Amino acid sequence: MQIKLGSVGNKLFLIVLITSISALFITIATLAIYDLRSYRNSLAKDMNTQAELIGRASIPALQFDDPKLARTNLSLLEVQPNVVSATLYDAQGMLVASYTGHDKAAPKSIVPIQHEMVDRITFEDDKIRIKRRIVLNDELLGMIEIYANHDIDERLFNYLGIMIAVGAIALLAALGLSRWLQTRITRPIQNVAELARKVVAQRDFSLRVVETPNDEISYLVDALNAMLEEIQARTRAQQELLQSLQHEIAERKQVEVELKDARDQLEVRVQQRTAELLDAKLEAERANRAKSDFLSRTSHELRTPLNSIIILSELLATDFDKYLKPADVKAAKTILEAGHDLLGLVNDLLDLAQIEAGVPLPIESEEMDWRRLKATLENMFTETSRRKHLEFAIKVGRKLPADFRTDEKRLLQILKNLLANAFKFTREGQVILTISAVTDGWKTWQPPPGMRQAVLFSVSDTGIGIPEDKLQLIFEAFQQADGSITRKFGGTGLGLAISRELAHMMGGFIELESTPGIGSTFRLYLPVVDEPETHP
Amino acid sequence: MTRSVSVRFLLLALAWLLLSAFYGNSQADDTPEDIARQVKAAYIFKFANYIEWPASSFEAPDSPIVIGVTGADQLADELTRISANRLIGKRPVTVKRLTMMDSTAGVHILYLGGRDNGVTKPRSQLKGWVSSLQGQPLLSIADATQEFAETAVIKFVIDNNRLRFDVSLAAAERNHLKVAAPLLTVARRLD
Numbered sequence: 001m002q003i004k005l006g007s008v009g010n011k012l013f014l015i016v017l018i019t020s021i022s023a024l025f026i027t028i029a030t031l032a033i034y035d036l037r038s039y040r041n042s043l044a045k046d047m048n049t050q051a052e053l054i055g056r057a058s059i060p061a062l063q064f065d066d067p068k069l070a071r072t073n074l075s076l077l078e079v080q081p082n083v084v085s086a087t088l089y090d091a092q093g094m095l096v097a098s099y100t101g102h103d104k105a106a107p108k109s110i111v112p113i114q115h116e117m118v119d120r121i122t123f124e125d126d127k128i129r130i131k132r133r134i135v136l137n138d139e140l141l142g143m144i145e146i147y148a149n150h151d152i153d154e155r156l157f158n159y160l161g162i163m164i165a166v167g168a169i170a171l172l173a174a175l176g177l178s179r180w181l182q183t184r185i186t187r188p189i190q191n192v193a194e195l196a197r198k199v200v201a202q203r204d205f206s207l208r209v210v211e212t213p214n215d216e217i218s219y220l221v222d223a224l225n226a227m228l229e230e231i232q233a234r235t236r237a238q239q240e241l242l243q244s245l246q247h248e249i250a251e252r253k254q255v256e257v258e259l260k261d262a263r264d265q266l267e268v269r270v271q272q273r274t275a276e277l278l279d280a281k282l283e284a285e286r287a288n289r290a291k292s293d294f295l296s297r298t299s300h301e302l303r304t305p306l307n308s309i310i311i312l313s314e315l316l317a318t319d320f321d322k323y324l325k326p327a328d329v330k331a332a333k334t335i336l337e338a339g340h341d342l343l344g345l346v347n348d349l350l351d352l353a354q355i356e357a358g359v360p361l362p363i364e365s366e367e368m369d370w371r372r373l374k375a376t377l378e379n380m381f382t383e384t385s386r387r388k389h390l391e392f393a394i395k396v397g398r399k400l401p402a403d404f405r406t407d408e409k410r411l412l413q414i415l416k417n418l419l420a421n422a423f424k425f426t427r428e429g430q431v432i433l434t435i436s437a438v439t440d441g442w443k444t445w446q447p448p449p450g451m452r453q454a455v456l457f458s459v460s461d462t463g464i465g466i467p468e469d470k471l472q473l474i475f476e477a478f479q480q481a482d483g484s485i486t487r488k489f490g491g492t493g494l495g496l497a498i499s500r501e502l503a504h505m506m507g508g509f510i511e512l513e514s515t516p517g518i519g520s521t522f523r524l525y526l527p528v529v530d531e532p533e534t535h536p
Numbered sequence: 537m538t539r540s541v542s543v544r545f546l547l548l549a550l551a552w553l554l555l556s557a558f559y560g561n562s563q564a565d566d567t568p569e570d571i572a573r574q575v576k577a578a579y580i581f582k583f584a585n586y587i588e589w590p591a592s593s594f595e596a597p598d599s600p601i602v603i604g605v606t607g608a609d610q611l612a613d614e615l616t617r618i619s620a621n622r623l624i625g626k627r628p629v630t631v632k633r634l635t636m637m638d639s640t641a642g643v644h645i646l647y648l649g650g651r652d653n654g655v656t657k658p659r660s661q662l663k664g665w666v667s668s669l670q671g672q673p674l675l676s677i678a679d680a681t682q683e684f685a686e687t688a689v690i691k692f693v694i695d696n697n698r699l700r701f702d703v704s705l706a707a708a709e710r711n712h713l714k715v716a717a718p719l720l721t722v723a724r725r726l727d
Binding site: 057059060061063064065066069136137139 | 575579585586622623625698699701718722
């Protein structure tokens with residue numbers, strides 16, 4: 001609750017009291033000041049007249065030096081009970097006569113001293129002192145001095161008493177007035193406050209103030225009622241909103257649960273699928289390996305009888321030619337060639353099978369004999385070039401590294417493939433193998449780290465070329481640029497695929513550049529590494 | 537002036553000189569006699585304030601009040617000194633030395649000195665002259681010690697070492713004078 005002093009009723013009381021008392025006090029104080037001033041002035045005037053009269057009456061006494069007469073004159077002041085003393089001085093300011101009034105308390109000390117001759121009125125505490133010169137025909141005869149009580153203080157006290165009495169009356173009036181005002185102003189406000197408290201305590205916004213006085217407080221009441229109306233409406237709206245929100249939240253939770261279920265199911269399915277895929281992959285690998293095993297076993301099985309056929313047909317074609325008819329020798333040679341071809345095919349198949357099965361091919365590392373390489377290749381393809389009327393040349397660069405180590409047999413296999421390929425697709429013109437040392441020039445190769453330089457084996461032909469969209473395709477196993485090509489030029493389509501894998505295993509790379517109708521250039525890059533031992 | 541008067545005056549002057557030498561004071565107005573004379577002169581002058589003469593005594597409102605002095609030359613000198621440049625009401629004051637031979641016409645105040653004025657007339661004759669002045673509009677003043685003072689309007693008396701005066705209202709009435717009440721309050725005695 002509020003402090004009692006702060007209540008509206010007390011404030012009203014204070015306002016009324018302060019207003020009335022201050023107004024009264026100001027009025028009384030003004031009156032008192034005015035009255036005291038006029039009293040003082042009239043007192044001064046009266047006393048001055050008195051002094052003037054006594055002074056004039058004293059002229060003969062002064063003129064004819066009659067102190068007794070002067071005293072008699074002064075004693076006329078007996079009728080003025082407030083006169084304390086009166087003194088008459090001669091022209092020289094010497095005392096002539098003096099009078100002491102009823103108030104014997106302050107007798108004038110009669111000392112023969114010269115007094116200043118002036119007209120002067122002075123107020124001293126509760127006394128008034130009047131000095132008045134006595135003049136006749138412009139001649140200064142003497143001076144009269146009257147010393148009298150004045151009751152200004154008494155009047156002041158009277159006014160104070162009136163003020164206190166009036167203040168007390170004002171207090172009572174203010175009490176009554178504020179009591180009355182309280183019934184008219186405070187009670188309606190208290191009703192409003194009571195209702196507001198009730199609303200807060202009970203949270204019941206349907207309550208309304210009924211009693212409405214017809215003044216500003218009714219505005220307050222109206223405002224409060226309107227506010228309660230508003231709050232009630234808002235509370236209802238909020239509750240509705242809350243309900244709808246709760247409903248929505250419930251729905252969302254439901255959706256969330258459903259989503260979670262779906263996600264869980266999905267996860268399970270993904271896991272299942274992954275497992276299935278893994279199984280499938282393993283299955284495929286197993287199948288692939290089985291295929292490779294099968295191929296290599298089959299190749300091995302094929303090679304054994306094939307070797308017998310080759311050896312025997314060679315014997316027939318070379319050592320037994322004098323016993324056979326030329327037609328038979330020719331047939332034996334045909335058998336030998338076919339046997340070689342078949343062996344190559346089988347070897348290729350074996351290699352491919354091994355590569356596909358993920359089994360690394362054994363790669364030797366040996367000192368390179370460039371001259372022997374050149375001789376071997378020339379020996380291998382001179383016959384073919386002559387038969388096809390093609391120009392064939394092997395150009396070996398001079399600055400080839402002497403310490404180049406590689407698997408000569410595999411290198412030879414690659415080069416044989418590339419050259420055979422070139423001869424196969426070239427009808428006229430030339431096939432040229434260029435071997436040189438390079439430090440750049442490759443396009444897509446990523447050379448191994450630590451490579452000092454590379455050896456480039458470039459095989460160029462003037463054949464039919466390869467269309468751009470088939471450039472990658474021809475490296476795939478069993479692929480040739482065109483199905484018709486197989487029919488026209490023969491071949492298994494394994495050579496390039498094997499060559500690329502071999503080059504890869506040797507740390508190198510094959511790049512192909514081709515223009516259809518003009519020719520192709522295969523470039524084999526093999527790295528020259530500082531430590532020969534690091535390369536298997 | 538007669539010789540005897542001069543001799544008396546000379547003697548008096550000598551005595552005054554001796555007295556002043558004796559008192560070691562060169563101030564002229566220090567002797568009691570001088571002071572008494574000064575006071576007397578001042579009184580005579582001041583009386584004029586309180587006396588109302590018949591209207592016929594003056595020619596005009598600002599006509600002078602004439603003070604006649606007989607048998608008191610020093611007093612006459614003193615009066616002349618006092619009244620110089622002073623007015624009573626609107627009137628100036630003139631001082632005249634008179635003898636019994638002189639007319640008192642036009643004189644408003646007459647001081648009858650004690651001395652014989654150098655005239656070898658008997659005192660009785662003087663008294664007769666003074667009585668003859670009765671009925672004239674004249675404020676006659678005399679020292680009470682003088683035998684002819686009985687008919688004077690104002691008589692100086694020494695009372696308690698103080699110069700006071702008696703006023704004869706009868707004489708004033710005889711002389712057609714009105715004496716103002718304040719003067720009567722100061723008077724020692726009224727007849």
